[in-house]
Amino acid sequence: MTFQVMHDVRDGLKYLFQTTNDFTMCASGTGHSGMECAFLNLLERGESLLCVTTGLWGRRAESLGQRLGLQTFVVEAPQGEVVSVEEISKAIEQHKPTAMFVCIGESSTGIVQPIQGLSEACKKHNTLLIADTVASIGAEPFKMDEWGVDCVYSATQKVLNAPPGLAPISFSKRAMDKIRNRKTKVASFYFDALELGNYWGCDGQITRYHHTAPISSVYAIRSALSIIANESLEHSWERHKTNVKLLHSLLEENGFECFVQKPENRLACLTVVKVPQGVDGKKVTASLLGKGLEIANGLGESAAKLWRIGTFGGNSDEQKIRNVVKMLKDEVQNPTNKL
């Protein structure tokens, strides 16, 4: 693989995240490795992390923070709702955390969490803003530089429709200053942003061997990034929004209820639906899978009560959405799927 392929990927990621950050690259691993890379580099044992929680991923961030010996604080939304930027700003004011974590697209609840306006409070208290965009990038607007985000990570298998295996990640200048001034070495060689960044050609130095790049995944993300750039981000954001609105109205017309009540809080690429009373939700998804349609069950304790319908990338398509709702309705009406 020539380094040109990696440089193409870096250019594509800068466009995807809307950033000019030099340290824009991929960690080798799935979305979780993005979270680990972000926390391991930006935080040292004993420092603090504020987790904005709208579902499972805020709790996962808290748990990782605790594993890393961080002091963790949580600001949690009521079920199916977002945390307001004012509330988050207040929590920053109160705790003055070293970093804060926000999941933009909460795939367990189908929430889109707004972050515009947060960077002011973050800068005032020297807090680094970390955003998880695994389940939202490419479908929901995201502007790293304009919104003052210090670290963003994502994954390849959602809106990009590439195979899982890489975690795109970008660090702001403020984030890199923090990393360069650490008192202790990053506890992981594999996820060390300075080492990884050198390997990806981010530091302008001669590149050193760091690890063996999963080259098939690098070629795959390069193709995926070229597809989204050809469509344009603005068009992709609009397409996801228009198609998810169609999905919501078809679901409601057919007697289903969305988990997230307020339409403005619903994610454009993943919709969480309540399993109707008297229906065996898992039987329905198993039967649909047999027919070639995968709808996910809820995550965690809500597994049997919710369905999650992904409209990521190529699946954000009018005809596919119409088929999904029709097939789901047929299954619900089938007596063998009753409780």
Ligand code: PMP
């Ligand atoms: N964050 C979010 C919002 C996710 O939806 C996921 C995966 N579902 C992850 C992180 C973790 O990604 P992975 O499963 O690729 O490790």
